[in-house]
Amino acid sequence: MNGETAEALLARIARGDRKALERFYRDHHNRVYAFILQRVGEPVVAAEVLNDVMLAVWRQAAQFQGRSKALTWVLGIAHYKATDALRRRGRDAVLTDLDDVPEPSDEADAATALAAMDDGELLRLCLGKLSEAHRVVVHLTFFEDLAYPEIAEILACPVGTVKTRMMHAKRALKRCLERAGKWHEPLS
Amino acid sequence: MNEPQDHDYVEALLSWYVNGTLTEEERAQVTAHLEHCGRCREEVRFLTGLQQGIKRVADTSVDPELGLKRLMREIDAETPARRRTPWWQPSLAAAAVVILVQGVLLFNLWQRDDDIGVRLAGEAPPAEAVILQIQFDADAREEEIRALLRALDARFVDGPSAVGLYRIELSGVTPGDERALARALNTLREQREIVRHVAVE
Known part of the structure; x- marks a missing residue:
């Protein structure tokens, strides 16, 4: 990065500055792509959606009012575009809200789960088993390091929903990692 | 903060304690609770590992x-001029131009098919279906075409014709829904690497 903030770049993009868009793309495409990919699941589709998002940034930068961080605003666009892409593909996962599904009461062994996490494949496997609504909250929290009010803004839902989804996601991940860890035999 | 409800309140904040985005007040509450709650300390350890x-x-990884x-x-x-007007207005206008110009062009191409006696095989699509005629770039790869059709919620109903035209049905677009049609055409227009021509029947 060249030190210019995303907010400053958006202001220049709003004035039609292509160089600013290029800078913005180079600085932020990885994070936006990672967010989209964990939502849509397929690299080809994720690249399509990333292009749509950056086009929207170019076209709508003037609408950015600075009430939130620039990246929060862009991820909000990405959330909308990814949801749209999923709907067009006919996946109903996006509409599935598992917050009301009761969790089994057994507590997972956090230490075993923690040890299993060292294996990237196991962690990927368990993240993939989360519902889409839960996985997106985990990603925005632990990959993007966003605050829960920012996540609520991106997903257009109450902060309480974000916390509830995280609670369910943590339990499901712990259980999955614990089981996977117990099954996992070291190769050496 | 020793009550069970306080524990639940703090436990719900731990993920954001770990990612460092709590307010100062929330952070102080969590820190105080952690001093006497082993379960929450273990949870913090788990969440820190999860974050890493x-x-x-x-x-x-994207180029x-x-x-x-x-x-x-x-x-x-x-x-x-586009940047002085709402973004969707020129998109619709551009889509309309695509329909008009390429519709005329491809209508002629289609007619030439008739002239040389080559017709597309296959069953006629339902009368109420939205059908596009499309010509892919010679270098378009199968996976790109598949992704495009999936993005459009479309399926092949005919083709190729003698001049390489395919007919696709937009399953997700209801006849008369101009905005949905314009969106689909916009998507196609953005795929210049793989789509050479498109027209609405």
Whole structure:
């Protein structure tokens, strides 16, 4: 990065500055792509959606009012575009809200789960088993390091929903990692 | 903060305690609770490991140059006047021009098919279906075409014709829904690497 903030770049993009868009793309495409990919699941589709998002940034930068961080605003666009892409593909996962599904009461062994996490494949496997609504909250929290009010803004839902989804996601991940860890035999 | 409800309140905040985004007040509450709650300390340890693991396994590998080139090409194709009007208005106008110009062009191409006695095989699509005629670039790969059809919620109903035209049905677009049709055409228009011509029947 060249030190210019995303907010400053958006202001220049709003004035039609292509160089600013290029800078913005180079600085932020990885994070936006990672967010989209964990939502849509397929690299080809994720690249399509990333292009749509950056086009929207170019076209709508003037609408950015600075009430939130620039990246929060862009991820909000990405959330909308990814949801749209999923709907067009006919996946109903996006509409599935598992917050009301009761969790089994057994507590997972956090230490075993923690040890299993060292294996990237196991962690990927368990993240993939989360519902889409839960996985997106985990990603925005632990990959993007966003605050829960920012996540609520991106997903257009109450902060309480974000916390509830995280609670369910943590339990499901712990259980999955614990089981996977117990099954996992070291190769050496 | 020793009550069970306080424990639940703090436990719900721990993920954001770990990612460092709590307010000062919330952070102080969590820190105070952690001093006497072993379960929450263990949870923090788990969440810290989870954060490190997720950052390690997240896939961010995408070639910026390729995507940037495509983005700039699409922006180049837009008129300067566009930026003074709402973004969707020129898109609709552009889609209308695509329909008009390429519709005429492809209508002629289709007629030439008739002239040389070659017709597309297959069953006629339902009368109420939205059908597009489309010509792919010779270098378009099968996986790109598949992704495009999936993005459009479309399926092949006919083709190729003698001049390489296919007919696709937009399953997700209801006849008369001009906005949905314009969106689909816009998507196609953005795929210049793989789509050479498109027209609405």
